[in-house]
Amino acid sequence: MKVAITSTGNSTDAVLDSRFGRCSWFIIYDTELKSTEFIPNPNIDSIEGAGIASARLIASKGAEKVISGEFGAKVKGVFDSLNIKLIVIKEENKTIKDIIKLFQK
Amino acid sequence: MPRPKLIRKVSNPPNFKGFKPIGGPENTHVVVMNYEEYEAIRLSDYELFGQMRASSQMGISRSTFARIYESARRKVALSFTQGLPIVFEGGKVYFDSEWYQCNDCGSLFNHHDRETLANECSLCCSKNIEQFSDESDDVSERNLKCK
Numbered sequence: 533m534k535v536a537i538t539s540t541g542n543s544t545d546a547v548l549d550s551r552f553g554r555c556s557w558f559i560i561y562d563t564e565l566k567s568t569e570f571i572p573n574p575n576i577d578s579i580e581g582a583g584i585a586s587a588r589l590i591a592s593k594g595a596e597k598v599i600s601g602e603f604g605a606k607v608k609g610v611f612d613s614l615n616i617k618l619i620v621i622k623e624e625n626k627t628i629k630d631i632i633k634l635f636q637k
Numbered sequence: 638m639p640r641p642k643l644i645r646k647v648s649n650p651p652n653f654k655g656f657k658p659i660g661g662p663e664n665t666h667v668v669v670m671n672y673e674e675y676e677a678i679r680l681s682d683y684e685l686f687g688q689m690r691a692s693s694q695m696g697i698s699r700s701t702f703a704r705i706y707e708s709a710r711r712k713v714a715l716s717f718t719q720g721l722p723i724v725f726e727g728g729k730v731y732f733d734s735e736w737y738q739c740n741d742c743g744s745l746f747n748h749h750d751r752e753t754l755a756n757e758c759s760l761c762c763s764k765n766i767e768q769f770s771d772e773s774d775d776v777s778e779r780n781l782k783c784k
Contacts (some may be wrong), residue, residue, distance in 0.1 A: 609731030620745040634761040
């Protein structure tokens with residue numbers, strides 16, 4: 533299963549990005565292969581529609597779960613209709629490494 | 638250009654497509670009821686919420702709620718008196734899924750299937766979870782998020 537995580541940098545030491553649509557990087561983590569893929573977010577500077585464009589990108593990568601700090605109202609509906617699960621982590625300063633560790637438990 | 642509509646939140650969409658009158662002639666016309674109109678009737682007449690509470694639940698103003706409710710009631714009346722089927726369709730809505738909180742990793746996650754309850758955290762697979770109540774979700778907060 534693939535999981536998308538929003539990140540502030542392109543390494544697993546980076547901290548979770550609390551925004552979804554305009555986060556710096558998306559990390560696609562594969563729970564079976566234990567592989568990570570880093571994708572720079574092309575919508576970081578868009579004026580509107582960043583959330584929906586990012587949601588499309590995530591869906592095209594085949595992710596089944598998305599982890600971020602916050603999701604907008606429009607994005608929630610898009611993910612609900614695509615049957616992609618949302619996970620919200622309110623804690624700040626949580627690194628990508630910590631989150632991946634939770635999956636390996 | 639008119640002001641764009643706020644997205645209405647529907648927390649309990651019907652799990653069927655509509656209603657049909659029993660007997661009588663087959664009718665080719667249908668009454669199309671939007672999901673927000675269904676939700677307005679559900680909140681007002683089934684949950685028995687006041688207009689203020691119902692409108693904040695849907696993330697819209699009280700007057701907008703009253704307008705949607707009025708239109709919903711007229712559609713029900715039209716269907717009853719003319720014997721027309723009702724079809725649920727469209728509307729500017731988003732469906733809210735059930736949210737849960739994990740007591741082990743502290744994360745919030747949603748669960749799409751309304752029929753069954755979630756039994757484990759989708760992040761850490763812990764069984765120590767509880768349903769997350771959405772009381773703080775008022776209109777002003779949503780308007781800020783939309784900007």
